[in-house]
Amino acid sequence: MKKNRLDTAEAGVSLTSLSEFIDRARPLRNAQSLLMGTLHHTQELFEYIPREAVELISEKLNLPTAHIYGMITFYNYFSLKPRPAYQIHVCKGTACYVSGGSRVLERLKQELKIDVGEVTPDGLFGLNVTRCLGCCGLAPVMQVNEDVYVRVVPERLPAILNSYRQKGIRGKASTRVGAFEHPGQSRYDNKRQATGRRR
Amino acid sequence: MNEKKVTLTIDGIQVVARADATIMEAAEIAGLCIPRLCYHSRLSEAGACRVCIVEVEGMKNFVPSCCTRVAEGMVVRTNSPDLLKARRDIVELLLDNHPEDCQTCARNGDCELQTLAQQFGIRERLYQGERKHFPVDISSASIVRDPDKCILCGKCVRVCSEIQGVNALSFSHRGFRTNVGPAFDLPAAESVCVNCGQCTLFCPTGALTERDDTEKVWQALSDPSKVVVVQIAPAVRVALGEPFGFQPGTDLTGQTVAALRRLGFDRVFDTQFSADLTIMEEAHELLHRLAHGGKLPMFTSCSPAWIKFCEHFHPDFLENLSTCKSPQQMMGALIKTYYARKQGLEAASIYSVSIMPCTAKKFEAARPEMKASSFQDVDAVLTTRELARMIKQAGLKFSELKPEEFDDPLGESTGAATIFGVTGGVLEAALRTAYEAATGKELERVDFNQVRGFEGIREAEIDLDGTRIKVAVVHGLANTHRLLTEIRAGQRHYHFVEVMTCPGGCLGGGGQPRPPQGTEPLDRSFYQKRAAGIYTIDSRKIIRQSHKNPQIKQIYAEFLGTPLGEKSHHLLHTHYHHRTPKGFASIREEIFNL
C-alpha cells in the first residue's frame, strides 16, 4: 500500500522536532495545559496526528494515550489520518440536492469504494459532503481541492477522477510535510476492524 | 475536611449537613436515596447522567444533586411531580438510545438502568430516534465491551483511572458518536487494559461484563471422554452465597464443593492447596534473595492484572517479581502432571477449570507461559459470578445443599492459604512460613496484625530472629503506581511487598458478585464482611502455616523434591516480559484507602 509516502528520514526529523518542541515548552506549564498546544503543533507539523506522535507526547508529558486520543477526536481541527491528496466536496445544499447531488455522491462512493468521511487506501481521494458552495444556479456542484465542477452528471465522474489519478499524489497544489507511512497505521486507520460482533 | 455545618430543608425535613456536602449526601441524612447512575462516592464527580436532579427553591432549573453543594437555608424538593416527570424523561431518553434486548443481556435482573425504568414506571418506549451502533469488542480474554449498551456515565473511565491508574479507557469523539474505549479505538486486547474487571463492577448496564465461558464448561461437562477437574479460589467461598441470599462473608466452602459435584465436575480441588505451595516456594525464594543478594524488594506475583500492569507500566521492576506462578497456575500444572500420573490419567483427557474471583485469571490461564504440562495448564476460568449463574441454570437449591469435602490429595489446605483472599494475606502467610524456615523456631503467634486492614499502603518491620526485614502491602493499582514510583525514587525501602490489583484484595475482585443495588462497589463495610469471613475460616483451622500442611509435605517427598528445586523450577516458576503499548499511569493525590 503506497500511502502519501515521504521518506522515513523526514518523518524522523519531524518527530525529533516535535520532541524538542515539547522539551522547550515543558518547564513552562503543567502537562495537562500543554497538551492542547502540543497537539496543534503536531497537526501543523504533519498535517495530521500520527500514532507515533501520540505515543511520543504521551511519554513526554506522562499522559495516558487514551486521554490524548479522546482530546484529538473531540476537535474537528485534528485529524488522525493523513489528508488525502484530493479532497472531494459534494454539495448537498437544497439546490444541488434537488438537481441530483445525491446521485453524484452515490456514484463517487461506488467509484472510490469509500464512504463519506473516508480516504481511499492509496491516499489519493477523500470524500466529504458540504452545504452550499454558493453557486446554486450551477447545481449540482462539486469541488476537488480548489477546482470547482458545475452541473455535474454522474457519467462525467470517471473521467474527472482519472484526470487526478494521472496527476498523481505529487501533482496537487500544496506540498505536504512530514506525513509518512508507519507500521501501526492500518490498525487504527480502519478502526475496530479487529473487533467484531459475536456470531 | 470542612467542619462547618449548614442547615437546609429537604422535602420538609430539617437537615444539618457539612458545608461542603452535596445535596445528595445531605439527602442521605434525611433518609432519602436519590436515584443516580453516574455517581459513586469514591470517584470524582461527573454530573453526566442527570438522573439525580432535584428542585431548589429560587433556582430556575433543576440541579444535579450529586454535584451541587448545600447552602445555609436551602430548600430542596426531591419528588415534585414536575421533577419526577423530568427524571422520567431523562431515563426515557437514555432508553431511546439503548438496545431493547434486556432478556438476553448479561445484566438482566441486575442492571441499574433497568431498575430505574422499573421504578419510574416506564412501560413503553416513547422516543424512537436513531440509535448508535458500534461493534462489540470481544478481543479481550477477560472483558467484553458492548458500546451499544453504554450510557456514557463514565464510571468505568474514572475507576480505571482514579482507582487503578491504568487509564485504559477514555471518552472519544463527540455528540452522537461519543464512545468509551481504549486509545485509537483499539481492541481491548491491544490496549493497556490489565483485565482487572473493576470496570465490570462499576458499569451500571451490560456494556462491560466478564467474558462468559460457561458455555465452554457445560460442553466439557457433557463430554464423556473428558475428566473435568475444578479448583476454587479462597475468596470465592465467602462471596458465592450472595446471589443466593446469604450475607457476604458466609463460609460456604462445603456447599460450593457439593454444588460443583452436582454440576458434574469429576474432581473438586482447592486452590488453597496450591496457595500453600506458593507460600513454600515464595517464602524460600525470599530467603534466598535475602541471603544471596537477589533483586529486592521482591513483589508477590499471584495477581495477574498486577503482572500485566508491571509489564506495561513498570518493566524495570519485572525482575523484582517473584518467579512463582500464581496458585491457579501451580494447581493447573500439578493436575496435568502429578495428579494425572498418580491416577493413571492421560493429561490430554483432563479438562481443567478454575473458579476465581477475578477476570484477569482468564487472561492468565491463556498466557503462553502457562503450558508447563505441555498442554494449556488451565483450560477454562469462571468467575464467581459465572459459577453462580451455572448453579442457577442447573436449578440447584444452593442453600439446601449439604456441605461436602474436597477430593484428595489436592484438596487439603491451611489457614495461611485462606487469607490469600484478602489484602495482606499473602504477605502474612509467607511470613508465617519464612519465619520458621529462617529461624528454625516455632512462631508463638501466627497472626501478623500489623499487615491487616484496608489502608491503601501499609508497612511493617518484621524481626526474623535478629534480621529485620521491611515489608509493605498495597492494593489498588493507583496506590501501587505511587509505591513503585516512590521506591524507584529511593523514598521507600522494602525487602518484600505484597501487591493486589483489586481494592481489598481478591475478595473485591472484578469477578465477584456485584454488591446488591443500593450498596456501592468498594463499600468498606460490605468488603469488611467478606474479609471477616476469610479471617474466621483461618482462625478455625487447626493448621495455619503452609509448611505444616501434610499433603504439601507429601507432594515434596513424592514429586517435587525441595522448594526452588529442579521440578519446581520447571512447573511452578516463570518469567514475564516487557509488553507494549507502554502505559502511563496516574496517581491519586491521596492514597486510596478502602
Ligand code: SF4
Ligand atoms: S479491566 Fe481494569 S484495566 Fe481494564 S478497562 Fe476495566 S478497569 Fe481498566
Ligand code: SF4
Ligand atoms: S461502559 Fe458502563 S460504566 Fe462505562 S460509561 Fe458506559 S455505561 Fe458507564
Ligand code: FES
Ligand atoms: S448521578 Fe448526578 S448526574 Fe449522574
